[in-house]
Amino acid sequence: MANAIPEKIRMNTTLLENLAEVAKDAALLKGVLMRIQETPNSSELVTYAPFTLFPTPVPEAAFSQALAVQTHFNTLVDKISQDAEFLQDALASTIEVDDFTARLFKIHQQIVKEGTSQSVVCGLNRSDYMLDQAEDGSSSLKQIEINTIAASFGGLSSHTPDVHRHILQLAGQLEQSERILDNNPAAGLARAVAKAWELYGSEKAVVMFLVEEGQRNIFDHRYVEKELWNRNIATMRRRFDDVSKTGSMDRDKRLFVDGQEVAVVYFRNGYMPQNYNSEKDWDARLMMERSLAVKCPDISTHLVGTKKVQQVLATPGVLEKFFPHQPQVVDQIRATFAGLYTLDMGPEGDQTVAMALAAPDRFVLKPQREGGGNNFYGSEMCEVLQEVKDGTERTAYILMDKIHPAPVQNVLLRRDAPLQISTCLSELGVFGTYVRKGEDMVLNECVGHLLRTKSSEHSDGGVASGVAVLDNPLLF
Numbered sequence: 001m002a003n004a005i006p007e008k009i010r011m012n013t014t015l016l017e018n019l020a021e022v023a024k025d026a027a028l029l030k031g032v033l034m035r036i037q038e039t040p041n042s043s044e045l046v047t048y049a050p051f052t053l054f055p056t057p058v059p060e061a062a063f064s065q066a067l068a069v070q071t072h073f074n075t076l077v078d079k080i081s082q083d084a085e086f087l088q089d090a091l092a093s094t095i096e097v098d099d100f101t102a103r104l105f106k107i108h109q110q111i112v113k114e115g116t117s118q119s120v121v122c123g124l125n126r127s128d129y130m131l132d133q134a135e136d137g138s139s140s141l142k143q144i145e146i147n148t149i150a151a152s153f154g155g156l157s158s159h160t161p162d163v164h165r166h167i168l169q170l171a172g173q174l175e176q177s178e179r180i181l182d183n184n185p186a187a188g189l190a191r192a193v194a195k196a197w198e199l200y201g202s203e204k205a206v207v208m209f210l211v212e213e214g215q216r217n218i219f220d221h222r223y224v225e226k227e228l229w230n231r232n233i234a235t236m237r238r239r240f241d242d243v244s245k246t247g248s249m250d251r252d253k254r255l256f257v258d259g260q261e262v263a264v265v266y267f268r269n270g271y272m273p274q275n276y277n278s279e280k281d282w283d284a285r286l287m288m289e290r291s292l293a294v295k296c297p298d299i300s301t302h303l304v305g306t307k308k309v310q311q312v313l314a315t316p317g318v319l320e321k322f323f324p325h326q327p328q329v330v331d332q333i334r335a336t337f338a339g340l341y342t343l344d345m346g347p348e349g350d351q352t353v354a355m356a357l358a359a360p361d362r363f364v365l366k367p368q369r370e371g372g373g374n375n376f377y378g379s380e381m382c383e384v385l386q387e388v389k390d391g392t393e394r395t396a397y398i399l400m401d402k403i404h405p406a407p408v409q410n411v412l413l414r415r416d417a418p419l420q421i422s423t424c425l426s427e428l429g430v431f432g433t434y435v436r437k438g439e440d441m442v443l444n445e446c447v448g449h450l451l452r453t454k455s456s457e458h459s460d461g462g463v464a465s466g467v468a469v470l471d472n473p474l475l476f
Contacts, residue, residue, distance in 0.1 A: 049156050049219075050469035052453050053411035055164045055180060056426045058473035059131070062141045063428070063449075066129055069332045070432040070446035072323075073127050076333065077148055078436055079322045080309065081121070081300040084112045086321075090312040091303065093344045093395040094368060100273040101306060101368045107286050108299045114290065117253045122196035122264065122296040124189050125432045126151035126450065129336065130403040130425070142338040142403050144427065147370065148297050148305030149271045154185035154431055155223030156470060157450045164472045180472055181449075185431040188447020190227030192433035195443050196294040197233050197263045199435070205263035206234045210288075212269045213239055221268060236260065240269070240281040247287060255291035264294045271302070271370045307366045311398040314340040339401035343394045352399050353389045357382055364400045372467070377402070407456050412469045426453040426471060449473070 080086060087108065095102040128144040161180045168177035197207055207228055209221055225235045238257055247257045255262040265288050269275050276282055289299045303309070312318060314337045319330045341352040356363045365376040365384060376384050388394040410424045429450035435443040451471040458467045 047415045048413075050412065050414040050417075051160060051163060052424075052469055052471045053167065053413055055168075055176075055472040055474040056408055056410060056424070056451060056453055057476050058426070058428065058451070059139065060475040062129075062131055062139065063473055063475055065141050065336075066127070066428055066430045067446050067449070069336060070125075070127060070430045071434075071444050072329050072333055073146060074123060074125060074432040074434040074444050075441070076313075076319075076322055077123055077125055077146065077301060077304050078121065078434060078441070080304045081298070084108075084300075087300065087303055087309070090309050091306065093392070094306070094308045096395065097392050098368050098396040101303075101308075103276075103282060104299060104303060107282075107289055108303055110286065111289055111299055116298075117290060117292045118294055119438045120196055120199045120294045121298060121301070121434075121436045122192055122294050123148065123301055123432075123434045124151055124154075124192060124266075124296055126154075126429045127432065128427055128429045130405045130427050132338070132403045133406045139406065141336055142401075143336040144338075144403070145307065145310060146305060149302045149370070150268045151429075151431065152217060152268075153220055153429075153450050153452075153470065154189045154448065155220035156217075157448065158184045158186040158223055160470050160472050176474065179474060181475070183448050183472075185448030185450070186223040187227050188431060188433055188445060190224050190231070191447070192435055192443060192445070193224070193264055193266060193296060194228060194231050194233055195435045196296065197228075199437055199442070200263035200292075200294055202261060202263060205261040206236050207264045207266060208257060208262045208293075209235060209237045210243070210265055210267050210269050211237050211239060212275065213241075240276070240284050243284040243288065244280040247284060249287060249291050253290065253292040255288060255293040262291075262293045264296055265291075266296045267302075305370070306368045307398045308368060311340040311342060311400075313337075338403060341399040343397050343399060345392060345395065349394065353385055353394065356385055356399050357389075362402055364402050366398050366400055367396055410453060410471075412453070412455060414469065423456045424453045425456050426451055427468070428473070 087105075091101065091105055095105045126147045128147065129141050130144060131139040132142045133139045161183050165177045165180050168174075168180070193207055197205070209225070211218075211221070215221075221237075228235050236258070243257055246259075247255065249255055255265070270285060276285070285299075289295060295301075314334075319333055320327075323329045323333075341355070343349045343352055356365070360378050360382050363381065365381040367374055384397075385394070388397075405425045407423045407425055409421055411419060412422055412424070413419075429452070430446060431448045431450065433443065433445050433447050434441060451473050452468040453471040454468040
């Protein structure tokens with residue numbers, strides 16, 4: 001795999017260092033890959049998002065497989081979100097011990113009891129994968145997780161191709177630069193949101209981005225916003241606190257924030273416990289869910305992205321429930337599953353605990369959390385399992401086979417980080433969108449990809465958590 005990078009680029013350290021400086025200047029001057037970086041000793045600093053100096057080789061067959069299965073994952077997520085009984089059964093043990101998931105599930109139950117106010121559903125998903133390398137050198141695509149809320153970097157990854165094309169051209173690798181794929185998830189994400197806005201039916205209503213208090217990744221949002229403004233769709237950015245203070249519903253359940261009618265709530269916040277600072281924030285989430293606004297995602301779709309649902313889907317016979325007459329679709333989806341194991345109370349969960357403790361390097365322990373940096377590996381996993389193995393607290397986790405991708409060499413460009421060649425691992429994300437009105441799926445698309453690369457010394461963590469950097473696939 002490493003041979004897909006030209007030898008004179010891969011081995012010439014001086015050239016790597018010189019190109020690193022050029023790449024930094026290019027990113028700053030051209031205004032691409034920017035983000036807000038908050039620092040302890042200053043207010044806000046605009047800097048480039050971290051990225052690799054060179055694109056990373058990715059097998060074309062695996063890349064095509066990931067793209068081809070995405071619309072099926074969109075359908076699966078939507079089908080599960082409509083199956084309240086399945087969600088109840090799947091999450092029953094988890095909500096007993098995980099307070100955050102329980103709070104989300106309580107809102108879901110209230111919406112199910114009242115009946116949804118809006119028949120339009122908009123999903124913006126990202127399914128993440130790694131290539132698992134077997135002992136014989138072969139590799140297979142395995143899903144890490146599927147993100148159903150605030151799936152990030154669709155905006156920035158729409159601009160990384162230009163960066164790597166530019167760098168490869170500077171290196172004299174014109175043929176390689178022409179092989180960098182076009183990629184514009186921002187346009188695809190905006191297309192789905194625009195369709196939801198259109199189906200809402202009010203030209204005066206806005207798309208509201210629900211955002212964090214301190215936003216480090218604002219330019220990722222801005223690229224999607226720009227696509228919406230290009231369609232003459234007005235947007236606004238508000239926090240939970242803003243919705244709590246100025247939000248209201250009229251008798252028709254239309255949502256108003258700061259006096260403006262909201263057609264679509266695009267959640268870029270609300271996926272971690274620390275996003276909710278008070279009961280007022282939870283009340284604001286409930287009001288938005290009860291409103292006529294299209295939610296992106298709605299609360300049921302948010303819950304589909306939990307690790308427990310991922311684990312239950314890997315149980316034999318479950319996928320067939322959602323695709324009863326489509327065995328080829330079932331096979332396509334199941335082919336991406338890594339081994340997933342329950343930690344529910346009982347003999348099966350006991351067996352999972354024993355298996356993990358006997359061979360900790362084979363597995364990953366996952367809580368019901370998003371945002372990166374939450375998983376447990378090796379000795380740390382053993383410590384957690386030893387502490388919870390005999391109690392219901394263990395049902396807040398699932399166990400997953402550890403994936404072993406093939407390492408490659410690259411240079412990770414970060415602000416204030418030393419320039420050095422690192423051994424790296426990559427993770428491929430595929431963006432999918434869908435819009436459903438009632439029982440009719442009016443849009444179902446795969447809209448682009450994301451490649452993130454990190455040093456092999458890190459077991460877990462994404463770009464937002466400061467571990468991984470943005471990358472591009474170079475197919476071979």
